[in-house]
Amino acid sequence: MDPTLVGTTATVAERGGIRVPWRFIVGRAAFYLFTAWAAITINFFLPRMMKGDAVDAYMARSQGQLPPEAEKALRALFGLDKSVPLWQQYFDYWGRLLHGDLGLSISTGMAPVGQAIASALPWTLGLVGVATIISFLVGTVLGAVIGWRRGGRLDALVPVTTFMGTVPYFWLGLIFIAVFSTIMGWFPAGHAYEVGVETGWNTEFIGQVISHAALPVITIVIASIGGWVLGMRNMMLTVLDEDYITVAQAKGMPNKRVLWRYAAxxxxxxQIQSFALALGFIVGGTIVMEMVFSYPGIGLLLLSATNAKDYALMQGIFLVLVLAVLVANILADIAYAILDPRTRQTEA
Known part of the structure; x- marks a missing residue:
């Protein structure tokens, strides 16, 4: 039994066991289901509110080489037949979605949307995902140490990291390309790997992927670490004034245990909620960064789909993004319940 919890309600909860908060779980499940339905519905109607569509853009690019019958067939194929009422298109869309059919992408040579997303998603997860996790872990640990040693020399890191966070991603990326790629030649300037390299689980390809991703990862980490450092430091300053920290120190606990076990x-x-949202938006990628480094991620794919008015591909990417954000929020709720016993008591 933790000596700092003796006589508190947490002790009673610990002795009696943790009750499963079914009412909270059902309420959360209903909330997330409603959110998913609303997001998918908006995902369907929003592209159709734009001027023109994918078939119009495709016919314009063909410069009159396709007959009118081809346009009608394309509209029927992509669910954009203007003779079909919008509400019928909406229910047809849900029917295809429930069967796992995201449609065909007109901007990628009529490839299935799922296949187009699957080819780009791993690159974004590997690049932005690794960078986000590194920046969160390093920034949180650094912020905790700076907050614990408030008034020390490490405080000078806060304005430095905050300033780096105000520099736009693309500007920082261009500077790094000029310095570390063009002048010093340490890293490749862009792309995911060199042309002609055999893809697969071989040493040469893996080395190419790591070397090409290093500079974008460093750029994202440096540009985003300031927010994590500042947020964690400010929360540490608030927590260190709490009574339980004073009690723990008065009982003679080691400073490391007080720092990591109680304060941090x-x-x-x-930070958990912000991190969960950051993980969810990893799927969306960093469009500007992927443009600067010519990285074949989901963000660059979304930009191409938007320019081509490729409804099916846009909807597929937005759907994956929405589901990723919802899953991240669910994981954040679970993390809250694990890290904070008071949450479990209240919900139970």
Missing amino acids: RNAVLP
């Missing part, structure tokens, strides 16, 4: 554990809770 409570200070990190607000």
